[in-house]
Amino acid sequence: xxxxxxxxxxxxxxxxxxxxxxxxxxxxxxxxxxxxxxxxxxxxxxxxxxxxxxxxxxxxxxxxxxxxxxxxxxxxxxxxxxxxxxxxxxxxxxxxxxxxxxxxxxxxxxxxxxxxxxxxxxxxxxxxxxxxxxxxxxxxxxxxxxxxxxxxxxxxxxxxxxxxxxxxxxxxxxxxxxxxxxxxxxxxxxxxxxxxxxxxxxxxxxxxxxxxxxxxxxxxxxxxxxxxxxxxxxxxxxxxxxxxxxxxxxxxxxxxxxxxx
Numbered sequence: 704x705x706x707x708x709x710x711x712x713x714x715x716x717x718x719x720x721x722x723x724x725x726x727x728x729x730x731x732x733x734x735x736x737x738x739x740x741x742x743x744x745x746x747x748x749x750x751x752x753x754x755x756x757x758x759x760x761x762x763x764x765x766x767x768x769x770x771x772x773x774x775x776x777x778x779x780x781x782x783x784x785x786x787x788x789x790x791x792x793x794x795x796x797x798x799x800x801x802x803x804x805x806x807x808x809x810x811x812x813x814x815x816x817x818x819x820x821x822x823x824x825x826x827x828x829x830x831x832x833x834x835x836x837x838x839x840x841x842x843x844x845x846x847x848x849x850x851x852x853x854x855x856x857x858x859x860x861x862x863x864x865x866x867x868x869x870x871x872x873x874x875x876x877x878x879x880x881x882x883x884x885x886x887x888x889x890x891x892x893x894x895x896x897x898x899x900x901x902x903x904x905x906x907x908x909x910x911x912x913x914x915x916x917x918x919x920x921x922x923x924x925x926x927x928x929x930x931x932x933x934x935x936x937x938x939x940x941x942x943x944x945x946x947x948x949x950x951x952x953x954x955x956x957x958x959x960x961x962x963x964x
C-alpha cells in the first residue's frame with residue numbers, strides 16, 4: 704500500500720462514474736476527470752481529515768473524521784465517520800453512486816442508533832456541523848453524465864491547468880474546476896450560481912512531495928463569499944489500494960459496524 708495525501712476528496716467523488724482512457728494531449732474533459740480520479744485516488748482509499756471552520760462566534764471549530772471510498776464496475780461508495788468534536792463522535796454518512804444511476808445518501812445517528820435516508824435536494828442539510836452542506840455534495844455526486852467541457856487553459860500558482868465546466872443541470876448553475884496538466888490534480892473548484900456569481904470555492908493552499916518526487920495537495924481552503932466564511936480542510940494518514948469491509952458500504956450495517964481495530 705502506498706501512503707499519499709488526498710486533495711479535494713469530495714470533488715473526485717462526482718467524477719468516479721467516468722470510465723474512458725486516452726492520453727493527456729487528446730483527452731476530453733470527462734476523460735481528464737476520470738484519469739485524475741484513478742491516478743490520485745485509485746480503486747479504494749482511506750484518509751483522516753481535519754476541518755477547521757469559524758462557527759462559534761468567530762472561534763475556530765475543529766472536526767476530525769475518517770473518509771473511505773471504494774470503486775467497482777457497478778458503483779462507487781463513500782463512507783464518513785466522525786471522531787471529533789465529542790458531540791459528533793460516531794456520526795456517520797454513506798453515499799452510494801451507481802454507475803449511470805441516481806446517488807443514494809444515508810446518515811447514522813449514534814444517540815438514537817437510527818439510520819436515516821438523506822434527500823440530496825435539501826441543499827441546507829449540514830454534514831455533522833462542519834459547514835459542508837448537501838449542496839456541496841450534490842455538485843460533486845452527479846445523478847448522471849454532466850456534459851463536462853474544457854472551456855480554457857489557465858495558469859494557477861505557476862501550474863498550467865485545464866479549466867473544466869460542469870453544468871449542475873436544471874438551470875442550477877455550474878462549477879468550474881482547475882486540473883493541472885502535470886499530474887491531473889484538482890487544485891481549484893468554483894461553484895457558480897444561477898446569477899453568475901461564485902457561491903463556494905475550494906483551493907489547494909499547501910502541497911507536499913513524496914519520496915518518489917510526486918507532488919500531492921496537503922491542505923485546501925474553502926471560501927463561502929456570501930457568508931464571508933473560510934474553512935481549512937487538511938488530509939493526513941492516506942492509504943490506497945486497501946481492502947474495505949463490505950459492511951462499511953452497506954446501508955443496513957455502516958452505522959454500527961466496528962471497522963476500527
